[in-house]
Amino acid sequence: MIITEFLDNDLYKFTTMNAIQKKFPNAEVVYRFVNRAKTKFPEGFDRALRAEVDSMANLTLSDEAKCYLRSKCYFFEPVFIDLLKGFRFDPSEVVITQVDGDLDIEIRGLWYRTVLWEVPLLAIVSELFFIMTGQKAIEVEDRALAKAKAFADLQAEVSEFGTRRRFSFDVQDRVVGVLKQGMGSFFKGTSNLFLAYKHGVTPIGTHPHEWFMYHGAQFGYRIANSIALENWVDVYQGHLGIALTDTFTTDNFFQHFGSKYSKLFDGVRWDSGDPIVFTDKALKHYEAMKIDPKSKTIVYSDSLNVEKVRQIKEHVNGRIHDVYGIGTYLSNDVGVNPLNIVIKLFEVKPNGAKSFVPTVKLSDDRGKYTGSDKEVQLCLLTINQ
Known part of the structure; x- marks a missing residue:
């Protein structure tokens, strides 16, 4: 089991979760895995990843970690920390497929819940890749x-x-x-x-x-x-x-x-x-x-x-x-070539909407654009008018 602690995640996922459940508690989303370097994954990687994701259903916020959040994360109200205490990852929100060496991951569900998947999933993919390819860290x-x-x-x-x-x-x-x-x-x-x-x-x-x-x-x-x-x-x-x-x-x-x-x-x-x-x-x-x-x-x-x-x-x-x-x-500067992988938001369904709406990220580097070509062009046209 690679992720063994509920708080083995980045702070910004929890701050965003807190804001989401206050502002957009009914929003639904779709995240997708993006393999920027087109890395090929070994045979059986999808099954090993599935087992790791399924094991996360057992993670809970410990009493000690809850006390830590109360003392250190002063910007969280007690009700949010109580929400985290009762939170459980739902592995059914994550769909994993692999065709030959090409890995696909899609996450679907309520935004305030699924927001916590991104960072631990990427950490699992990275660590599992080096385990299954037999690579070792040095120095x-x-x-x-x-x-x-x-x-x-x-x-x-x-x-x-x-x-x-x-x-x-x-x-x-x-x-x-x-x-x-x-x-x-x-x-x-x-x-x-x-x-x-x-x-x-x-x-x-x-x-x-x-x-x-x-x-x-x-x-x-x-x-x-x-x-x-x-x-x-x-x-x-x-x-x-x-x-x-x-x-x-x-x-x-x-x-x-x-x-x-x-x-x-x-x-x-x-x-x-x-x-x-x-x-x-x-x-x-x-x-x-x-x-x-x-x-x-x-x-x-x-x-x-x-x-x-x-x-x-x-x-x-x-x-x-x-x-x-x-x-x-x-x-990950330990004698291996790090993976170039991200998980990005691709579609959202705001409360009351009849269907999902595409999302876009532009950035100041065209190589980091995400979203369909059509939606990217629409966004560019809109902000540059």
């Missing part, structure tokens, strides 16, 4: 310690974001421990709730692309960012204040990130495109809003390594608070 602590020292030398504030494509739980666990010991105050925490609990570090996360994608499908692409931000603020009242910018391109986001949101949110997250260009756009935006950029934060989080962090820090040069969320480079 786990040595590589992690070298990176910890390099980031600390740069005075880069780093959080570990590597659950989805980790080599294994054991590797991620060991890496978080090394970062905590090797980086001191420059290590800010991990996205993984269980590892944050185990290692006594801060759980990190706010909202994902799917939050904005759903709003685009229900309310329209022109106003999706504004309504998504307003709904987030209504739920969290200023907490969890890092805004994701690139669901419908960063340029479109900043058009809707007016004075109210720019002042209320602590900062923004870069997740695609050129980080140097993004930095300049963010600085220009805050200055136009008469806000001192030094009072705000950019979280950089797309395929980072030591050299990229060095380049970004040199460009930022203290003009804005810069922090770095780093995933696969930390949790």
